[in-house]
Amino acid sequence: MSRAVAIEVSHLGKVYDKVRAVDDVSFQVYAGEIFGLLGPNGAGKSTILRILITLLHPTSGSARIFGLDSVKDADRVRKTIGYVPQERAIDRFLTGREHLELLADLHHLSAEEASTRIPQLLKLVELEAQADRPAKTYSGGMKRKLDIACGLLPDPKVLFLDEPTLGLDVPSRLRIWDHVRAMRDRGITVVMTTNYLDEADQLCDRIAIIDGGRIKTLGSPTELKVGVGGDLVSLTVREHDRVDTLASAVNILPAVRAVKTRPNGLDIRVDSPEKALPAILEAANRLTCQLEFIDYHRPRLDDVFIAQTGRSIKDDQPKDDDQ
Numbered sequence: 001m002s003r004a005v006a007i008e009v010s011h012l013g014k015v016y017d018k019v020r021a022v023d024d025v026s027f028q029v030y031a032g033e034i035f036g037l038l039g040p041n042g043a044g045k046s047t048i049l050r051i052l053i054t055l056l057h058p059t060s061g062s063a064r065i066f067g068l069d070s071v072k073d074a075d076r077v078r079k080t081i082g083y084v085p086q087e088r089a090i091d092r093f094l095t096g097r098e099h100l101e102l103l104a105d106l107h108h109l110s111a112e113e114a115s116t117r118i119p120q121l122l123k124l125v126e127l128e129a130q131a132d133r134p135a136k137t138y139s140g141g142m143k144r145k146l147d148i149a150c151g152l153l154p155d156p157k158v159l160f161l162d163e164p165t166l167g168l169d170v171p172s173r174l175r176i177w178d179h180v181r182a183m184r185d186r187g188i189t190v191v192m193t194t195n196y197l198d199e200a201d202q203l204c205d206r207i208a209i210i211d212g213g214r215i216k217t218l219g220s221p222t223e224l225k226v227g228v229g230g231d232l233v234s235l236t237v238r239e240h241d242r243v244d245t246l247a248s249a250v251n252i253l254p255a256v257r258a259v260k261t262r263p264n265g266l267d268i269r270v271d272s273p274e275k276a277l278p279a280i281l282e283a284a285n286r287l288t289c290q291l292e293f294i295d296y297h298r299p300r301l302d303d304v305f306i307a308q309t310g311r312s313i314k315d316d317q318p319k320d321d322d323q
């Protein structure tokens, strides 16, 4: 099955002074999908996005948007895309409607186009009722919706969203997700960054996991999770000096694929939990090794991240996470 390619990123690199922020990154985004760049703070996500939207020049490699080069054809690329930046620019006395009117001028929309598109967009993001209030009185979720309306004003074929729900409460995040899905359903290709695992999992059709400026793995959330191989059983052992003994006993069980030790327990990948769990518990019992805690789960995106980088993405999650 071949799909139309909207964006082609090829061996992209970016060095700031001495920091290699993006290192030999290649990927494709298909037309009409929601593509996510998932990674911790400092991974290089915003840098990649800023190259794609022509705000930054790459140090090496190239990015093409619908065949247009982000450097050589920058003017034409800009006419094809919309961008919602990570830091919101909305905190002035202007009303929501005035923000859009100002932007319509910047994009050289005709008065007629502006007067049809602006009410449509306010309706789309459900800000009609608040359109004539100063935007600085808006809640975080409302500001974000206005940001998105601003990104959609030029009627882009591709919309870039940098951390679209950073710092929002859960209901606002779910509403933004709905808006992003609605854009995809209208045929817009969406490229977004996030460091929220659940957002990447539930919203994106495909994701690239980025760490230290490099792509660690790429695929649909389901493909990536299946790729971890096996379900996960996690044990916490009461007496920590028994961890190694238990690990050796569990390692030779037939239903067990792999065992990793932690200072206070074991992470075990298993083929079939029905067979593995009783056998693991039996082994612990036989060794009179007391278990403090047992967790069993299907692989999650965090397990994919751990498998690729050796640490959890949550280790450097920002503190303004409202969950």
Ligand SMILES: Nc1ncnc2c1ncn2[C@@H]1O[C@H](COP(=O)(O)OP(=O)(O)O)[C@@H](O)[C@H]1O
Pocket (backbone or CB within 6 Å): 016, 017, 019, 020, 021, 039, 040, 041, 042, 043, 044, 045, 046, 047, 048
């Ligand atoms: N303008 C800049 N000058 C120097 N270093 C930068 C600049 N912007 C980003 N960096 C560095 O590049 C790396 C990637 O940053 P960024 O692309 O913002 O990551 P992310 O969006 O994933 O958090 C980080 O180490 C960051 O400190």
Ligand SMILES: [Mg+2]
Pocket (backbone or CB within 6 Å): 045, 046, 047, 086, 162, 193
């Ligand atoms: Mg960023």
